[in-house]
Amino acid sequence: MTHLVQAIALGLLIGGVYALMASGLTLIFGVMRIINIAQGAFLILVAMLTWWLWHETGIDPILLSVVTTPLMFGFGWVAYRLLLSRIRGSSASMSVLLTFGFALVIEGVLNITAGNKFKSATPSYFEESFRVGAISLPKAQVFGFLAAMAVLAALYFVLTRTWTGRAIRAATQNPSGAALVGVGATGTAALAFAIGSATTGVGGSILSVLYPFFPASHYDWISRLLGIVVLGGMGSLPGALVGAGILGLAETLTATYGSLNWSTLVFYIVIMVVLLIRPQGLFGAKLREDTV
Amino acid sequence: MSRLRALPRAHLIAGLCLVALLLYPVVNPWQPYPQGVMLLAFLLAIQASSWNIVSGYAGYISLGHSMFLGLGSYTVGVLAVRFGVNPLWVAPLGGVTAVIIAVLIGSVVLRTRGHAFVIITIAMLLAAQIFAVNLKSITQGSDGITLELPFWDRDFQNIPFYYVYLILLVLTVLFSAWIRRTKFGTGLVAIREDEGKAASIGVNTTRFKIVAYAASSFFIGMAGGVYAYYLTFINPVGSFAILGSVTIVLATLTGGRGTLYGPVIGAFIVQVVSEAATVYGGGSQSRVLLFGLALMVVVLFLPKGLLPTIEAWWRRRHPEKVEYTDQAGALNRAPATTTERVRAELAAVNAEDAIAPGEILLDVRGVSKRFGGLTAVDNAGLTVRKGTITALIGPNGSGKTTLFNLISGGMAADSGEIWFDGRRIDGMRPWRRGHLGLGRTYQVTRLFKEMTVQENVVAPLPDSRWRTMFSDAVGGHEAARARELLDIVGLGRFANQPAGALSYGQQKLVELAQVLMLEPKLILLDEPAGGVNPSLLGQLTEVIRELNRSGVTFLIVEHNIPLVLDLCDPVVVFSHGAPIAEGPPERIRTDPLVLDAYLGDDWRPAEDGTADEGAGESDRAETATREAVQ
Numbered sequence: 054m055t056h057l058v059q060a061i062a063l064g065l066l067i068g069g070v071y072a073l074m075a076s077g078l079t080l081i082f083g084v085m086r087i088i089n090i091a092q093g094a095f096l097i098l099v100a101m102l103t104w105w106l107w108h109e110t111g112i113d114p115i116l117l118s119v120v121t122t123p124l125m126f127g128f129g130w131v132a133y134r135l136l137l138s139r140i141r142g143s144s145a146s147m148s149v150l151l152t153f154g155f156a157l158v159i160e161g162v163l164n165i166t167a168g169n170k171f172k173s174a175t176p177s178y179f180e181e182s183f184r185v186g187a188i189s190l191p192k193a194q195v196f197g198f199l200a201a202m203a204v205l206a207a208l209y210f211v212l213t214r215t216w217t218g219r220a221i222r223a224a225t226q227n228p229s230g231a232a233l234v235g236v237g238a239t240g241t242a243a244l245a246f247a248i249g250s251a252t253t254g255v256g257g258s259i260l261s262v263l264y265p266f267f268p269a270s271h272y273d274w275i276s277r278l279l280g281i282v283v284l285g286g287m288g289s290l291p292g293a294l295v296g297a298g299i300l301g302l303a304e305t306l307t308a309t310y311g312s313l314n315w316s317t318l319v320f321y322i323v324i325m326v327v328l329l330i331r332p333q334g335l336f337g338a339k340l341r342e343d344t345v
Numbered sequence: 346m347s348r349l350r351a352l353p354r355a356h357l358i359a360g361l362c363l364v365a366l367l368l369y370p371v372v373n374p375w376q377p378y379p380q381g382v383m384l385l386a387f388l389l390a391i392q393a394s395s396w397n398i399v400s401g402y403a404g405y406i407s408l409g410h411s412m413f414l415g416l417g418s419y420t421v422g423v424l425a426v427r428f429g430v431n432p433l434w435v436a437p438l439g440g441v442t443a444v445i446i447a448v449l450i451g452s453v454v455l456r457t458r459g460h461a462f463v464i465i466t467i468a469m470l471l472a473a474q475i476f477a478v479n480l481k482s483i484t485q486g487s488d489g490i491t492l493e494l495p496f497w498d499r500d501f502q503n504i505p506f507y508y509v510y511l512i513l514l515v516l517t518v519l520f521s522a523w524i525r526r527t528k529f530g531t532g533l534v535a536i537r538e539d540e541g542k543a544a545s546i547g548v549n550t551t552r553f554k555i556v557a558y559a560a561s562s563f564f565i566g567m568a569g570g571v572y573a574y575y576l577t578f579i580n581p582v583g584s585f586a587i588l589g590s591v592t593i594v595l596a597t598l599t600g601g602r603g604t605l606y607g608p609v610i611g612a613f614i615v616q617v618v619s620e621a622a623t624v625y626g627g628g629s630q631s632r633v634l635l636f637g638l639a640l641m642v643v644v645l646f647l648p649k650g651l652l653p654t655i656e657a658w659w660r661r662r663h664p665e666k667v668e669y670t671d672q673a674g675a676l677n678r679a680p681a682t683t684t685e686r687v688r689a690e691l692a693a694v695n696a697e698d699a700i701a702p703g704e705i706l707l708d709v710r711g712v713s714k715r716f717g718g719l720t721a722v723d724n725a726g727l728t729v730r731k732g733t734i735t736a737l738i739g740p741n742g743s744g745k746t747t748l749f750n751l752i753s754g755g756m757a758a759d760s761g762e763i764w765f766d767g768r769r770i771d772g773m774r775p776w777r778r779g780h781l782g783l784g785r786t787y788q789v790t791r792l793f794k795e796m797t798v799q800e801n802v803v804a805p806l807p808d809s810r811w812r813t814m815f816s817d818a819v820g821g822h823e824a825a826r827a828r829e830l831l832d833i834v835g836l837g838r839f840a841n842q843p844a845g846a847l848s849y850g851q852q853k854l855v856e857l858a859q860v861l862m863l864e865p866k867l868i869l870l871d872e873p874a875g876g877v878n879p880s881l882l883g884q885l886t887e888v889i890r891e892l893n894r895s896g897v898t899f900l901i902v903e904h905n906i907p908l909v910l911d912l913c914d915p916v917v918v919f920s921h922g923a924p925i926a927e928g929p930p931e932r933i934r935t936d937p938l939v940l941d942a943y944l945g946d947d948w949r950p951a952e953d954g955t956a957d958e959g960a961g962e963s964d965r966a967e968t969a970t971r972e973a974v975q
Contacts, residue, residue, distance in 0.1 A: 088460055149408070162634060279464040280464070283465065
């Protein structure tokens with residue numbers, strides 16, 4: 054019983070972090086129909102940067118997201134203006150290939166500059182845990198979860214309460230309608246891409262503490278995140294939250310009652326079963342397919 | 346057209362290259378290094394050509410295609426070690442494993458349109474790696490499997506592998522060429538161009554995509570089996586490497602996605618460049634960076650690939666004279682015999698029906714469709730009797746096109762039933778409705794613009810048989826029939842033009858010919874006269890009348906009221922998502938409710954004598970329809 058509660062608690066903590074990481078991906082897809090395969094590489098890039106800053110200055114890695122988040126916002130904005138805006142209007146598959154190439158470039162650059170070794174940021178509380186009754190929660194996990202929830206709340210606030218957010222949501226639902234009321238498509242898209250990238254600023258900092266990483270780790274991360282987005286329904290923010298929770302639980306439960314090796318696979322099986330029953334994912338709306 | 350005309354020349358060059366490659370080891374037998382590079386280029390070309398079937402023809406990008414190479418390797422590796430057989434004999438089983446896995450994954454992911462496929466392909470590649478690492482009892486885990494050394498004398502080096510791969514490559518290219526020639530291949534391109542339209546002309550998009558995915562996996566799986574023998578050692582990380590997928594994508598994109606020889610050319614370029622980079626450019630460390638940059642450059646600056654770009658350049662240098670707007674040509678009447686034959690065929694299709702002329706062919710019962718707060722179709726009822734040309738008129742936004750979409754299956758209704766030819770069809774997929782004899786055209790034409798006019802007309806499938814699916818689309822019966830149908834609409838001489846080059850009115854006629862390929866019983870025409878000039882319009886109405894005489898029923902949405910009143914009987918008037926009146930044209934043109942809701946005062950008769958009769962019965966939409974039906 055304790056095992057089960059412990060596993061569920063841990064699963065939800067991890068799920069919260071996954072939710073933050075997947076939120077940027079699903080936001081970008083929702084607004085632009087771009088599947089940003091480079092999102093995983095962005096995470097590793099931030100993790101690498103955080104590790105280096107922590108290593109040099111000793112400042113807490115999760116706190117360093119105050120630095121990395123605006124950096125990634127700018128990075129995303131420039132990346133959209135320089136790269137993705139050039140292929141607007143061509144098929145969605147081209148954006149997949151372009152961002153895939155971008156991911157490889159980031160991996161290659163990290164390989165050369167940071168080396169091909171596993172790294173992990175280990176602040177003072179790294180090995181410590183909070184004890185709640187019989188279960189213990191690693192401090193790093195709890196801090197990561199809290200930071201992720203704070204950012205998700207902020208993101209929710211921006212999307213629902215500010216003009217920028219409404220513009221982004223308008224562009225998601227009806228690009229031409231949004232343009233008619235003065236919401237420029239390109240500007241909004243760049244903004245959404247920048248916000249989506251900025252979420253990796255926090256996500257990557259948390260990652261650097263919670264998981265060992267090296268340049269090629271981005272494949273594992275992007276396939277997890279994409280799995281969450283497909284499971285939840287592409288472009289749906291609540292869907293990403295639920296999908297992330299399911300992934301977190303699937304991983305910790307499999308690791309507790311089965312073996313760690315199979316935990317990711319269990320999640321993929323969950324995805325396939327869900328898609329078998331609901332091809333559009335848990336929260337995915339069936340698009341209006343046949344216009345004209 | 347020019348692509349077709351260039352085809353023999355392309356085949357000739359390909360043949361010459363093949364002869365050169367066959368002779369190479371004979372002429373220059375003692376150089377293992379270049380042979381090794383060539384051999385890997387063949388392997389990449391096999392993968393790229395196969396990938397091109399699902400991701401080039403059908404346009405569904407797979408980023409995990411190197412999984413099939415690994416599956417083939419492991420199948421053969423495990424069998425060879427367990428049973429002591431030579432890997433070359435069991436290599437085809439590697440292909441079989443690949444096909445089985447592809448069908449399993451495809452049946453789950455390819456049922457819907459959209460982006461889940463590309464994502465799942467990456468996930469499945471990593472999942473396969475996890476399997477290989479953890480199923481230790483079968484795969485020996487991370488330690489990998491060591492195979493026996495090749496049985497031939499060391500003096501032969503890798504020359505046998507060279508020839509095995511060359512043969513596999515030739516087979517793959519022939520297979521790909523054959524697919525592109527069949528209606529299956531035409532259907533795949535149709536899916537790439539416009540999947541919704543493809544479904545409406547009888548293309549079972551789900552089945553087509555799954556078969557394409559499976560077809561794109563077989564030769565890779567087989568090549569993987571041979572690869573295991575070539576390497577004599579396989580492990581999970583090497584066999585299921587994502588970088589392998591990258592090279593496949595890069596090769597096809599560089600050469601030209603969707604073309605026959607592009608993937609092969611691209612594979613040779615990528616292999617040689619990556620070899621050069623490994624030798625001169627800092628080893629394999631920089632390969633990731635190099636491939637990433639190359640992929641970005643190709644997507645941004647050479648999105649169509651080398652072959653199509655060169656072809657377009659060549660065509661600009663050597664322009665062909667084409668009389669696109671030759672009205673006389675467009676209006677050429679078809680030979681009487683052709684018209685007679687097609688008419689007889691359509692008459693036969695419609696005569697074998699259980700439903701007699703005058704009985705109800707299409708019955709829409711209480712159908713509703715809402716988009717959020719907007720009710721586009723509101724509890725609408727509509728009947729179309731066999732043998733009629735029924736018109737559906739009404740103001741813009743009254744739900745006519747939405748009703749068409751509900752009938753043809755492009756959208757699902759929220760409630761209500763739709764019956765066609767004695768069968769309930771509202772739960773059926775669009776292509777099933779097409780197979781039953783329900784065809785439609787679109788308000789804004791939706792031809793497959795990258796295809797020729799003839800390919801457009803060949804593409805529809807009148808039934809769900811596998812034989813039809815794999816029948817020849819370039820020569821043979823299907824192509825001949827397409828030419829006949831084009832003659833009927835008077836566009837025979839444009840058969841080899843790209844569909845996008847035709848005028849709007851001509852495109853409408855091609856779309857009609859396309860629908861005729863379905864051997865339809867009922868044709869839904871969505872604004873056939875919109876944007877069509879008067880002379881073509883005369884042609885169009887005559888074709889409609891002629892087809893109607895052969896027994897084909899029509900339901901027409903149209904705003905050209907004189908045309909409607911002249912051509913159609915009965916006329917149904919739609920307003921606010923439901924019919925408000927139905928009857929013969931002479932009655933509709935004087936119905937006061939219709940005059941108020943749609944036609945306007947211009948059509949109001951000078952003396953208001955006939956109006957009283959209509960006013961009472963049209964009080965409520967439903968009563969009006971019912972009365973009109975009786």
